[in-house]
Amino acid sequence: MNNTSEKSTPSILDRSRIVLAHGGGGQLTDQLISEVILPRLGNETLNELDDAALLDSGRLAMTIDSYVVDPWQFPGGDIGRLAVCGTVNDLAVSGAKPLGIAMGMILTEGFAKRDLETILDSIQQAATEADVRIVTGDTKVIPGDGIFITTAGVGLREPSIKLATRYIQPGDKIIINRPIAEHGLTVMLAREMPDMQTVLKTDAAPLNGLIDNLLNAIPDDGVKFLRDATRSGIAGVTTDIATNTGYHVMLQETDIPVDAHVEHAADMLGLDVLEVANEGVVVAVVKADVADKAVSVMRQHPYGRQACVIGEVQDTRDGVCEITTVIGGRRIVHKPYGEQLPRIC
Amino acid sequence: MSNHLAQSQHWLKALNESASQLADDQHAKFMEVCGTHTMAAFRCGLHSLTPDNVTLLSGPGCPVCVTAQGDIDQIIKLAEIDGATICTYGDMIRVPGQSSSLERARSEGADVRVVYSTMDAVKLAQKHPEKQVVFAAVGFETTAPATAAAIKLAAKLKLENFTVLASHKWVMPAMMALLASGDIDIDGFLLPGHVSVIIGTEAFRPIVDQYNLPCVVSGFEDFQMTQGLARLTQQVVAGKAELVNDYPQVVKPGGNPTALALLDEIYDTCDASWRGLGVIPGSGMMLKSEFDQFNAAKRFNLDFIDTPEPAGCLCGDVIKGMATPAQCKLFGKACTPINPIGPCMVSSEGTCQAWFKYNRIAKPQLQEVPA
Numbered sequence: 001m002n003n004t005s006e007k008s009t010p011s012i013l014d015r016s017r018i019v020l021a022h023g024g025g026g027q028l029t030d031q032l033i034s035e036v037i038l039p040r041l042g043n044e045t046l047n048e049l050d051d052a053a054l055l056d057s058g059r060l061a062m063t064i065d066s067y068v069v070d071p072w073q074f075p076g077g078d079i080g081r082l083a084v085c086g087t088v089n090d091l092a093v094s095g096a097k098p099l100g101i102a103m104g105m106i107l108t109e110g111f112a113k114r115d116l117e118t119i120l121d122s123i124q125q126a127a128t129e130a131d132v133r134i135v136t137g138d139t140k141v142i143p144g145d146g147i148f149i150t151t152a153g154v155g156l157r158e159p160s161i162k163l164a165t166r167y168i169q170p171g172d173k174i175i176i177n178r179p180i181a182e183h184g185l186t187v188m189l190a191r192e193m194p195d196m197q198t199v200l201k202t203d204a205a206p207l208n209g210l211i212d213n214l215l216n217a218i219p220d221d222g223v224k225f226l227r228d229a230t231r232s233g234i235a236g237v238t239t240d241i242a243t244n245t246g247y248h249v250m251l252q253e254t255d256i257p258v259d260a261h262v263e264h265a266a267d268m269l270g271l272d273v274l275e276v277a278n279e280g281v282v283v284a285v286v287k288a289d290v291a292d293k294a295v296s297v298m299r300q301h302p303y304g305r306q307a308c309v310i311g312e313v314q315d316t317r318d319g320v321c322e323i324t325t326v327i328g329g330r331r332i333v334h335k336p337y338g339e340q341l342p343r344i345c
Numbered sequence: 346m347s348n349h350l351a352q353s354q355h356w357l358k359a360l361n362e363s364a365s366q367l368a369d370d371q372h373a374k375f376m377e378v379c380g381t382h383t384m385a386a387f388r389c390g391l392h393s394l395t396p397d398n399v400t401l402l403s404g405p406g407c408p409v410c411v412t413a414q415g416d417i418d419q420i421i422k423l424a425e426i427d428g429a430t431i432c433t434y435g436d437m438i439r440v441p442g443q444s445s446s447l448e449r450a451r452s453e454g455a456d457v458r459v460v461y462s463t464m465d466a467v468k469l470a471q472k473h474p475e476k477q478v479v480f481a482a483v484g485f486e487t488t489a490p491a492t493a494a495a496i497k498l499a500a501k502l503k504l505e506n507f508t509v510l511a512s513h514k515w516v517m518p519a520m521m522a523l524l525a526s527g528d529i530d531i532d533g534f535l536l537p538g539h540v541s542v543i544i545g546t547e548a549f550r551p552i553v554d555q556y557n558l559p560c561v562v563s564g565f566e567d568f569q570m571t572q573g574l575a576r577l578t579q580q581v582v583a584g585k586a587e588l589v590n591d592y593p594q595v596v597k598p599g600g601n602p603t604a605l606a607l608l609d610e611i612y613d614t615c616d617a618s619w620r621g622l623g624v625i626p627g628s629g630m631m632l633k634s635e636f637d638q639f640n641a642a643k644r645f646n647l648d649f650i651d652t653p654e655p656a657g658c659l660c661g662d663v664i665k666g667m668a669t670p671a672q673c674k675l676f677g678k679a680c681t682p683i684n685p686i687g688p689c690m691v692s693s694e695g696t697c698q699a700w701f702k703y704n705r706i707a708k709p710q711l712q713e714v715p716a
Contacts, residue, residue: 017452327353329390331703
């Protein structure tokens with residue numbers, strides 16, 4: 001049984017075609033980007049793989065995102081709200097103020113006009129809240145089912161703002177603004193168990209106001225890094241921090257706010273709340289001596305009432321993200337694979 | 346929540362106290378036989394909290410992991426049939442067969458759906474009479490009743506396009522076979538709470554009577570698992586072997602008569618092939634012949650496929666508790682969650698994936714188990 005070399009056991013999952021998980025924002029997405037996309041399209045700006053590209057010596061930020069959520073409407077929001085919030089947040093975590101959004105819509109034949117109107121109203125509402133306008137767009141119709149939206153955003157920023165994992169140092173604190181995993185579980189329940197009554201709703205929100213307050217209140221590069229924890233959840237961001245900095249990231253499970261309903265839903269579906277998508281959660285890495293202030297600034301904003309420190313960067317050079325569990329045990333946190341699959345029992 | 350934390354701390358203290366009373370050269374090894382226990386233990390970091398002379402091993406409890414390679418190949422073959430829609434639980438999607446997986450088959454055009462309940466598959470068949478909907482059913486006594494209920498519903502609805510490819514298993518025969526083989530060296534079982542709900546605590550009595558091993562039925566919360574480990578260690582220290590039900594809120598001595606009657610109505614007990622354990626007499630559930638019209642193997646004339654296990658893969662030994670994942674030379678190198686070779690790495694309940702995801706790759710006290 002043991003006498004065969006590992007080379008003779010090729011993985012049958014050698015993927016010659018795209019699978020769903022390639023679009024999940026997890027390990028498989030990383031692999032697709034590094035092995036297929038960057039070798040062909042890579043350049044010094046794209047290679048940064050940040051939420052937004054910095055242009056014109058850092059005065060301009062540009063980002064793009066596509067939205068394919070199914071169902072298009074779910075408790076607390078819809079694809080329109082997501083399409084605005086996601087792009088605004090990608091600009092905000094780059095330190096940019098959103099200037100304008102370009103929107104491409106792919107509609108399918110037979111899609112109800114009334115539903116389209118609902119989505120457009122929702123886009124306008126979110127844009128007003130984020131103080132940004134849709135400034136150009138494109139519409140196509142194809143056979144099929146549903147609606148797909150792509151939004152690109154351009155923002156202006158102070159070129160002196162330094163936000164990147166390379167500024168992170170041991171001792172820095174990791175902060176989040178609100179309870180996690182609500183968006184992913186809301187959508188999953190709406191998709192898989194539409195008849196189920198639930199109090200869960202998406203957390204989708206434009207975070208530019210909150211982030212603006214934070215960057216204004218904490219000067220002198222006290223804020224090192226910001227990222228909205230969308231697909232792959234908190235785990236995706238904290239493992240990226242560990243991998244990119246090479247330092248040990250230590251999280252405290254007891255400090256991570258999780259709504260009780262969210263916890264039950266995650267248990268029922270066999271999902272780890274750390275890996276579930278958010279659309280209104282920002283992870284901030286700040287200097288230890290400004291952590292309390294950062295938390296209190298966030299808490300003054302409606303989208304940051306439950307802000308708290310959830311962990312820190314430590315001086316061990318292993319690039320590993322670990323969590324101390326509620327009962328004091330320790331375990332490693334990994335970047336999710338990509339497609340969230342519920343467990344059997 | 347804080348009450349549970351206090352209870353966890355109480356039982357961890359009790360576990361440490363009992364462990365300190367073990368003989369100097371004594372190392373208590375307990376086995377759980379439930380994927381949910383495997384996951385829960387790793388997720389709460391239980392292994393990092395157990396004393397050095399107490400180890401919790403994972404046995405044949407992950408439904409995907411114990412499914413024979415040939416059964417998996419059969420499901421993939423079904424997925425490739427034109428017009429067939431395969432419904433299955435999420436964990437099955439990425440399990441590698443000999444030359445493909447359902448994930449890959451899906452990317453090549455097969456219609457493969459993840460369902461959360463067997464009823465979703467029945468509904469799909471109802472909605473799409475033009476499709477042949479096959480539910481690929483795996484799992485133990487916990488998921489078998491749901492499959493049985495789906496078959497009953499399909500019969501009532503007179504569905505002609507719904508079938509089940511069932512490889513359900515009874516866990517107890519596997520535990521007894523493992524003990525009879527002498528291949529394992531353990532001091533007690535942390536018994537699966539969910540399975541016990543169905544079959545009852547008394548079903549496990551032969552383990553205590555014939556092998557003189559302590560058994561504790563446990564739930565899945567941190568405080569319940571720490572309690573289970575403490576109570577097992579206490580029995581070892583006291584030289585006792587008792588069957589204890591620490592999950593009495595939901596587990597009864599005789600199990601759930603309704604569920605058991607349902608199993609009896611739909612399935613005959615048969616021999617079944619387990620990964621790593623081989624064929625175990627009386628460990629499988631096959632659809633009774635009166636339900637042949639719902640049996641995918643019959644409807645599609647599927648032959649049994651006898652596929653060898655992947656070369657170099659130690660999943661079989663891992664399932665038996667004879668090897669830790671770290672002892673497999675594929676582990677963490679050729680075989681990772683993103684590119685799994687064996688089923689224990691692909692299932693989120695599998696020991697290898699749990700080790701990879703939640704454990705340090707080389708943890709000293711867990712490597713003491715003999716290969």
